[in-house]
Amino acid sequence: MIIMRFLIFVATAAIAAAQSPSCTHTVGMVVSLTGAAGRYGQAASKSVELAFQDLNKAAGPQGIAGCKLALDLRDDQSQGSVGVDQTRQLVDLKKVPVIIGSIISSVSIPMVTSVTAPAGVVQMSPASSTPSLTKLAVQGKTNGWFFRTITADSLQGTAAAKYALDQGMKTLAIIYVNNDFGVNMLSEFRRAYQAMGGKITSATAYNPEQSSYNAEVTKALQTDPPALYFIGYPGDGTTIVRTWIQQGGTQRFLLNDGMNTADFIKGVGKQFLNNAYGTSSGSTRTPSSDYFARTYPAMSGGFDAGSPAADRAFDAGVIVGLAIAQAGKFQAVAIRDAIRKVTAPGGEVVYAGPQGFARALQLIREKKPVRYIGVIGPVQFDKYGDIAGPFRTWKIANGEVVTTGQISAEDVTAIQARLPK
Numbered sequence: 001m002i003i004m005r006f007l008i009f010v011a012t013a014a015i016a017a018a019q020s021p022s023c024t025h026t027v028g029m030v031v032s033l034t035g036a037a038g039r040y041g042q043a044a045s046k047s048v049e050l051a052f053q054d055l056n057k058a059a060g061p062q063g064i065a066g067c068k069l070a071l072d073l074r075d076d077q078s079q080g081s082v083g084v085d086q087t088r089q090l091v092d093l094k095k096v097p098v099i100i101g102s103i104i105s106s107v108s109i110p111m112v113t114s115v116t117a118p119a120g121v122v123q124m125s126p127a128s129s130t131p132s133l134t135k136l137a138v139q140g141k142t143n144g145w146f147f148r149t150i151t152a153d154s155l156q157g158t159a160a161a162k163y164a165l166d167q168g169m170k171t172l173a174i175i176y177v178n179n180d181f182g183v184n185m186l187s188e189f190r191r192a193y194q195a196m197g198g199k200i201t202s203a204t205a206y207n208p209e210q211s212s213y214n215a216e217v218t219k220a221l222q223t224d225p226p227a228l229y230f231i232g233y234p235g236d237g238t239t240i241v242r243t244w245i246q247q248g249g250t251q252r253f254l255l256n257d258g259m260n261t262a263d264f265i266k267g268v269g270k271q272f273l274n275n276a277y278g279t280s281s282g283s284t285r286t287p288s289s290d291y292f293a294r295t296y297p298a299m300s301g302g303f304d305a306g307s308p309a310a311d312r313a314f315d316a317g318v319i320v321g322l323a324i325a326q327a328g329k330f331q332a333v334a335i336r337d338a339i340r341k342v343t344a345p346g347g348e349v350v351y352a353g354p355q356g357f358a359r360a361l362q363l364i365r366e367k368k369p370v371r372y373i374g375v376i377g378p379v380q381f382d383k384y385g386d387i388a389g390p391f392r393t394w395k396i397a398n399g400e401v402v403t404t405g406q407i408s409a410e411d412v413t414a415i416q417a418r419l420p421k
Contacts, residue, residue, distance in 0.1 A: 016215070021063035024070040025330045027320060028090035029051075030101035030111065035078025036177075036208040037127075038198075038231040039263060040103045043316050044126055044313030046300040047072055048100055051317030058357035062365075064325045072096065076107050078208065083107035087115040097332035098122040098324075100316050103309060104233075106179040107132035108146075112136070117143045124320060126313035127155045129281070130180045131188070137384035145332075147339060149312040149319070149376065153181070155187045156196040156256075157188025158415050159391040159407045160279045161196060164229065164254050167277050171199040172254065173225035175216060175240055177232035178205035185231045185256065195419045202223045208236055217243045229254040238267035245272050257281060258308045260394055262400040270399030282392035282406050283311060284377030288352035292375040295353075306401065315374035318352065319343060322372055331363045343379050347371035 029048060031041030047357060050067040059068075059170055072094060076083030083102050090096045102108045107148050109127035113136065116123040124147040125133075131154040136142050151359060154222075164172065174189075176182040186203060194200065201223035206216045217240060220228070228244055230253060237259050245251060251272050257280030258264075263388070283289065292314055293305040303310060322342040327334035341347075347369030350360040363370040372379075379387050388409045395409070 008133050011102040011365070012030065014161065018290040020068065021061065021068045023063075025064060025067045025324060026070045026072050026074050026094065026096055026292070028074065028087070028094065028096040028099040028101075029076045030076050030083055030086045030099055030107075031305070032078040033075035034101045036235055037078045037103045039234055039261070039307075040127055040258065040309045041075070043300065043303040043307040043310040046101060046303060046315035047310045047319035049294065050299055051314050054352070054354050055321040055357050056320065058354045059325075061363055062361075064321055064361070065328050067330070069321055069324070076102050078104060078107065080107050080110040084110050087111045091119050091121050092116055093205060096121065097330060098320055098335050100123070100124050100126070100313070100320060103127045104179070105133065109133065109180060112142050112146045113361060115146045117141065120366070121145060121332050121338070122147070122320075124148065124315045124316045124339075126150060127309040128156040128181075129156065130184045132180050132184060134384050134386055137386075142385065144385070145336060147381055148388060149316045150381060151389050151391070152386055153185045154188050154414075155409060155412045156279060156281065156391060157185050158192040158412045159393075160254065160256070161189050161192035162407060162412075162415060163277065163279055163393050164193065165196055165198055167254075168250070169254060170197065170226045171201060172227040172229050173201045173220045173223060174203040174229045174231065175220050176203065176205055176230075177209050177236065188230070189231075192194075192415065192419060206232070206236065206240065210236075213240045213243050214247075216240070217247055217249070219245075221247055221249055223297060226250055227252040227254065230259065231256050232258075232272045234258050234261055234264045238264055241268050241272075243349075251275055259310060260306070260396075262304070265396060265399050265401075270396070271398040273377050274398070277404075278394050279407075280308070280392050280394070281312070281376075282390035283375065284375055284390070286351060286373050286375070288356075288373060288375045291351065300306065311375040314352070315376055315379060318357075318372060318374065319379070322357075322360055322364070324371075325361055339383055342370055342372055343381065344369070344371060345380070349373050351391060
């Protein structure tokens, strides 16, 4: 009996081994697991883990370009210098041809300018939204190596301005994070908001992860504004908004994406946020969205499908994985060129999940065109690695984030066309 069980065990192990590729393609991931944007990066890393898990399952013994996808996850601590160091280790020592990251723009920018673009390594961010990355691409400084699955703030700032005015916020103060993301979002919002008749009483910068923001809040409150627009990250945002309320500031808020999270609402107190409104990069509901909503929460360790960066990180992971399959080899130039192929119109549409991925990989093996329609909808990269998409408008009601509508990219572009140059 013991011998029989042993033989069954050996046979089972042999079958399992035969069904799994013996090599791995290791993709780098550099995101904020700690620091100001830590919750973004934690959610994003679980998304990519799910994407690779599903792709490997769908690929079976044939693998993705012959091997199993693996992830080398690094923490940039929400700091540019740390992000550069971790990226350099992955590129120089691990020889990875593709990196997913970072979360915040002030980390992604030095990563691409100092490491990935000069080295000829693909970089795809699920959350870095500054217009500066587009400008770098226009100037030829990203050399075509950078992509992102989030729309640029040059559009979101305008969408936020329109939404604020639609909610009757004709006058407000602004507190913004003093980095590339915050400065650019402020600039785009101010340009649109003031041109459409809004009044900004003050704009106060803050530095991330301070022990106290009393001075910044006191300064912003000096003009007695009827509303606050906060531009920043959830951790800092919780402290700043709480301080604002404690100092007697009005409980009427405009917020950027990232504050539409349970952590922020719980940290501030839901009773203080019933007049809180916000915008974020939107999505078009697809079967991929439904799959992600069902599957992600159960494996994420506490994040829900609406967590900031989660949906976009999943799509980034899938696109990278399918591009490796399309390239047929784990080589940077081939992967870069394949990214647009697996998202381009004209191919057979496939959706997220093991079944959809199995179909996608079969089409790729048969050298037939495939188009992945993701959790955020159909993604198509322009020549600068950017995507266009709608913006979601939302509010917080009784501690829950409620979608109120959508502003299309076409609507935003039309508004921008009417603004003074």
